Amino acid sequence: MNPKVIIIGGGASGLMLASLLPKKSALLIESNNKVGAKIDISGGGKCNITNQKMGTEYFLAKSRFIRPSLHAFSNDDLLLWLKKHKLVPVIRKKGQYFCNHSASQLTDIFKKEIKKQHLLLNETVYKVSKKERYFNVHTKNRIYSAEYIVVASGGLSFPKLGASGIGYEIARFFGHTIKKPAPALVGLTLQKEQFFFKELSGISCGVHIKVDHCVCKGALLFTHRGISGPAVLDASLYWTKGEIEIDFLPDFSWEKIAKSTKYISSLLPLPKRLTKAFLLKLGLQDKAYCTFTRKEAAILQVLNRYRFAPAGTFGYTKAEVTKGGIETAEIDSDTMMSKKVENLYFIGEILDVTGRLGGYNFQWAFSSAYASAKSITHSLYMQ
Template identity: 60%
Template sequence: MNQIVIIGGGASALMLAALLPPKSATLIEANTKTGAKIQVSGGGKCNITNQVMDAAYYLGEEYFVQPVLDMFDEKMLLKWLEERGLTPVLRKGTQYFCPNASKEILSIFQKESSKQNILLGEKVISVTKKGQIFEVKTDKRVLKAEKVVVASGGLSYPQLKASDIGYRIAEAFGHHIVKTSPALVGFTLQPGEFFFKELSGASTEVKVTVGENVIEGSLLFAHKGISGPAVLNASLYWEKGTIEIDFLGDVDWETLRRSEKNISSLLPMPKRVTKRFLLQLGLQDKQGKKVTSSELERLKSLCHYSFAPAGTFGYSKAEVTKGGVSTDEVNAYTMMSEKEEGLYFIGEVLDVTGRLGGYNFQWAFSTAYVCHQHLING
């Protein structure tokens, strides 16, 4: 009999295994090693958390998200890591990274979690319950447990054996799954914006508006469409329909109209990008002082360039999965199911998704901490 079975071997699962008393849990991971997604995060640099931590940076119910973050915030996480010899460094303003590489934090988790029973290369097939005992069926055995924690993540990175097992377990116990889709991912384009592909490799600062959400940051033109931090964050809020991009920001139009310089030197975009947009708008690259009123209006359209993406780059390119187990049916103060005693959900499997900047790792660690508190204190 296992006291606790943890399904998954990613950030939330490893944090929970690290926090629990020795030999109190069995962790099951489909890959041949734990923490595969941690290792590739941020190109191997691993953005752990953020100095500015608030429910506003998450797509999810604030009443659920904020208490979880409050119970284990970024300061508590940093202290926990520092006690184990890792001092994250501040980069890009407010983001905490591993000093050198993601393997630094991964080695801590692998060491701390090794006190538990770890089953690698084993795929969970189903979870059922008979009386007070859960039965976790894998492709190799059946494990009995008093408590089960689903920490199986989402559908992103299918190449790392991401699966829908967490959602299937939740549904089997009567939980509602909020529709899942790729998030923190680039957009593909309709024919009207195919000219963007000609700008592949160029980057420019923008404001992207999706519904009521406005995201500032850089946009990267790519072979398949558009990417970059502003676009990836915008994908959190996009379902279908149009988005609006402000490519120009606060241009002083009066100064532009008096300038001897050409338009391509006056707009806050790389010249290559500006010239392609001018071509698209049917405008010549001429001195600002020679721009007519009607031409100026066409230029100003770049402040509210509206179009509908064709879709996204998909799960293979998505950092995370949005949607998941409805938080209306999970207790924010314990992470336990409101439908089944002893069944818990933590991390990305829940219907909570953070923006870029360390928010999703913090969510994984915070939910693991809250869950562990309930598991050991009841």
């Protein structure tokens, strides 16, 4: 084995890169006993691969950095690549493409594809150094050398699936700046004032959440730990600290019910338990809406703009992704190569690029892998 390229991490980005590189040019090192562990459990076991709607606005990232790779290997290119490998994903909701049977359909493609490369499982990288043209990759058992290194080790989310901070350590060692990582696409915990939410565990409703100039629309789920559900997960991407504002009654017209004699808990398009909990919290009685005074009606309308500051997040054990990461101004946007160290590449979630819910994180993993594959393949052929 004399690899030209060493890929650290056999997750989404590392696997796509290994599939695209010339035969036997790469060694893929993965600390787990299998590749693609996160893919296998993603999207509720069906893997939300990409989305019909694609654009820089679906990412928390510098647009000018992600645009070239999203364009060079777009959602349509990904679908064509999948079709070539006999996987035709289905659109399930909101333009989201999922595997039609199970996420393992995707990992199976990769498992077959990477047979053309060298693979080491159960091998954990703990350091990378460089001597002249060669990078040395240190694992517990050995030192592996290659001219090209691609760090595809992901973020800190889901440590039980192999997540580690090695990518940040390697980046720091070679002089890169790290934007503070934090859990994202994750539930939010509550301050004492909102502990009454915990009593509503299991209830969900459609909401709009305003956070840092963004509006996240979708379902909110009350849990015993706090709030979760698609709208909250998206909101967690933009939230760092301070207040968020939830509209529990988007598209609802108070005028239309002004004369209603129905009790408010039966009238509002919300689960009864939720309305009753709010009435109690707001010191209002459950009675016919037409009997509400102006003042009482105004208090109740806080349901359209309920503001509070979450206490924190559910943390990395529950977060689908890690936001923050390697400063992208220090990475070439066409190739994913470090601007500081030649032939050192970073792809996927380790970079300061995070997508919203909906298949955007896999698309980024694959698009960034494609950009690095093109650059490395070109250099290999030029040698």
